[in-house]
Amino acid sequence: MNTAVSLILQRIVYSIGTLVLVSVIIFAAVEVLPGDVTARILGREAPIEAREKLRVELGLDRPAVERYFTWARGAVQGDFGMSLSARKPVDEIVFVRLRNTLILAAYAMLLYIPLSIIPALVQAFYPNRLPDRIISTLTILILSTPEFLLSTLLLFGLAVAFPIFPPLSQVSGAANPLEFLYMITLPAVSLAILLAVSGTRLLRESMIDLLDSDFIRMAELKGMSRLRVVLRHALPNALIPWLNATAINFAFMIGGVVVVERVFVFPGFGSLLVDAMQLRDVPLIEASVLIAAFIFIAVNLVADIGAVLLNPKLRT
Amino acid sequence: MAVQTLSERRRPGPLAVFWSAPSSFRIGFVLLAVHILLAVFGPFIAPFPQQQMMVGRPIQGPDLTHWFGTDQLGRDIFSRTLHGGWIVISLSVTGTILGVAIGATIGLACGYTRGWVDEVVMRLVEAILSIPFLILALLTVSMAGPALAGSPFLVIMVVAIIYTPRIARMARAAALDVVMRDYVTAARLRGEATFSVVRRELLPNVMGVLLVEFAVRAGYAPILIGTLGFLGFGMQPPSPEWGLMISEYRNLLTVQPWAVFGPGLMLSTLVIGLNFFTEGLARILGRSPVRNSK
Numbered sequence: 001m002n003t004a005v006s007l008i009l010q011r012i013v014y015s016i017g018t019l020v021l022v023s024v025i026i027f028a029a030v031e032v033l034p035g036d037v038t039a040r041i042l043g044r045e046a047p048i049e050a051r052e053k054l055r056v057e058l059g060l061d062r063p064a065v066e067r068y069f070t071w072a073r074g075a076v077q078g079d080f081g082m083s084l085s086a087r088k089p090v091d092e093i094v095f096v097r098l099r100n101t102l103i104l105a106a107y108a109m110l111l112y113i114p115l116s117i118i119p120a121l122v123q124a125f126y127p128n129r130l131p132d133r134i135i136s137t138l139t140i141l142i143l144s145t146p147e148f149l150l151s152t153l154l155l156f157g158l159a160v161a162f163p164i165f166p167p168l169s170q171v172s173g174a175a176n177p178l179e180f181l182y183m184i185t186l187p188a189v190s191l192a193i194l195l196a197v198s199g200t201r202l203l204r205e206s207m208i209d210l211l212d213s214d215f216i217r218m219a220e221l222k223g224m225s226r227l228r229v230v231l232r233h234a235l236p237n238a239l240i241p242w243l244n245a246t247a248i249n250f251a252f253m254i255g256g257v258v259v260v261e262r263v264f265v266f267p268g269f270g271s272l273l274v275d276a277m278q279l280r281d282v283p284l285i286e287a288s289v290l291i292a293a294f295i296f297i298a299v300n301l302v303a304d305i306g307a308v309l310l311n312p313k314l315r316t
Numbered sequence: 317m318a319v320q321t322l323s324e325r326r327r328p329g330p331l332a333v334f335w336s337a338p339s340s341f342r343i344g345f346v347l348l349a350v351h352i353l354l355a356v357f358g359p360f361i362a363p364f365p366q367q368q369m370m371v372g373r374p375i376q377g378p379d380l381t382h383w384f385g386t387d388q389l390g391r392d393i394f395s396r397t398l399h400g401g402w403i404v405i406s407l408s409v410t411g412t413i414l415g416v417a418i419g420a421t422i423g424l425a426c427g428y429t430r431g432w433v434d435e436v437v438m439r440l441v442e443a444i445l446s447i448p449f450l451i452l453a454l455l456t457v458s459m460a461g462p463a464l465a466g467s468p469f470l471v472i473m474v475v476a477i478i479y480t481p482r483i484a485r486m487a488r489a490a491a492l493d494v495v496m497r498d499y500v501t502a503a504r505l506r507g508e509a510t511f512s513v514v515r516r517e518l519l520p521n522v523m524g525v526l527l528v529e530f531a532v533r534a535g536y537a538p539i540l541i542g543t544l545g546f547l548g549f550g551m552q553p554p555s556p557e558w559g560l561m562i563s564e565y566r567n568l569l570t571v572q573p574w575a576v577f578g579p580g581l582m583l584s585t586l587v588i589g590l591n592f593f594t595e596g597l598a599r600i601l602g603r604s605p606v607r608n609s610k
Binding site: 022254 | 450454455462547562576
């Protein structure tokens with residue numbers, strides 16, 4: 001069989017295995033770990049009858065292995081049971097929030113591409129000179145600023161000091177899609193900047209390395225302009241590692257949205273997760289953590305497959 | 317260059333060593349030293365007790381008595397910020413040490429023994445790593461239950477739990493590299509006990525990797541702890557932990573932005589100091605730190 005195809009198949013099987021293992025870990029962490037789940041949800045002072053009622057409702061009177069298989073069978077079909085706090089099916093709640101977050105993520109990704117490529121191009125054009133140094137310092141500063149602080153500062157700058165954007169993303173009040181996008185611009189910009197800094201650093205490193213190589217010298221000796229050399233030769237070659245980093249960045253965004261959505265009160269998957277954890281809504285926690293892990297594994301799988309397909313050694 | 321014998325060469329003093337270090341190391345060292353001094357002596361030089369209310373008019377901007385202004389309860393924000401330093405630093409360091417110690421033990425043991433135990437443990441590590449780390453942190457706090465909420469012990473445990481699988485993977489990779497070397501084989505052939513081979517041959521040779529890894533992780537721990545505090549899953553009021561302070565003072569942004577800027581500035585400079593220090597340390601040790609392997 002073809003090497004690339006067998007490698008890809010291997011990655012797919014491995015990813016499915018990891019996902020199954022993650023589901024066991026999540027289930028065990030939430031339901032089997034020492035300590036009474038009902039006491040964790042209701043508090044130790046809760047009356048015995050209330051705890052008994054919840055125990056039956058959660059199905060805790062059945063053995064753990066049986067409960068896991070019931071849960072996993074439902075999860076595969078998209079049925080995660082009923083939310084304890086909202087009294088609605090978990091999949092309904094998650095669907096709306098996940099859709100909101102995916103729109104936010106797509107918007108942020110769109111901003112991420114120019115935000116990470118343009119500064120790196122400027123740096124590659126003036127290596128070790130003032131523009132390069134300024135951008136390098138800025139990226140290090142942003143990299144050292146916690147997500148919650150950076151998005152709070154952006155909120156202060158662009159919604160309080162200069163009220164250009166609304167401070168809260170209350171998208172349910174949006175009249176049309178354009179207003180929706182306007183409302184989520186600030187969280188999208190925050191996410192994009194947070195992700196772009198690492199992309200910029202990586203792209204700069206690889207482009208400056210490339211600009212030192214023989215084929216670039218050759219192009220320069222042929223009399224090609226600096227701009228053409230950077231755009232035609234350095235950038236396309238540096239984009240392959242950047243693409244891989246972008247996939248990892250996208251996976252990291254799952255964690256980043258938790259903070260950014262919280263700051264801008266955006267009704268997305270991240271704030272749903274925090275709410276579920278605070279309310280100790282067991283079915284909702286299990287579902288959302290599993291979905292987060294699923295997205296993470298899927299994105300990494302796509303990145304791996306992309307790397308295999310882009311690797312000229314494995315092409316046939 | 318002429319051949320010099322060791323005795324003739326003057327031993328460089330600590331100051332000379334410092335000046336010959338990479339500039340990032342020097343900047344990081346100074347920032348870090350200032351932060352540690354402030355963390356240790358801050359509570360004594362703070363002009364007001366951190367919890368004392370109404371030391372001034374509530375919600376006023378910076379002036380000569382209240383450098384960062386006051387909050388809605390009339391507490392002095394500069395004093396609170398000074399009191400927060402040792403909390404952030406001691407929680408970060410303790411949590412990271414715990415995570416590195418457990419992770420390194422697991423990683424080295426797996427790397428040395430191999431076999432099915434290694435296979436099982438590493439699959440588990442991979443699976444845990446596919447839960448985004450912040451979500452795993454929130455899950456841990458949520459599952460610990462209300463009894464432990466806001467305890468420094470829980471925050472330390474969370475940092476350790478997040479770091480353990482990451483360190484284990486690193487330590488295992490480093491161990492696999494060393495295990496192949498001849499001196500390890502020699503030690504094993506001499507009939508030394510497993511524990512003694514791991515401690516005397518393996519550990520000293522992966523120490524550099526572990527040290528850099530420790531510094532990288534310690535540099536991220538203040539952000540992790542701050543994020544937990546900000547989301548309401550870390551330290552609880554009235555603790556002056558910086559992330560928690562920023563979250564408490566967010567709604568004062570319009571009238572008293574210094575309440576957020578003050579602790580924010582401290583947190584950022586601490587992390588910048590740690591990052592520069594790590595980068596310099598890695599360069600001195602001849603290793604590049606693994607960045608962004610969150």
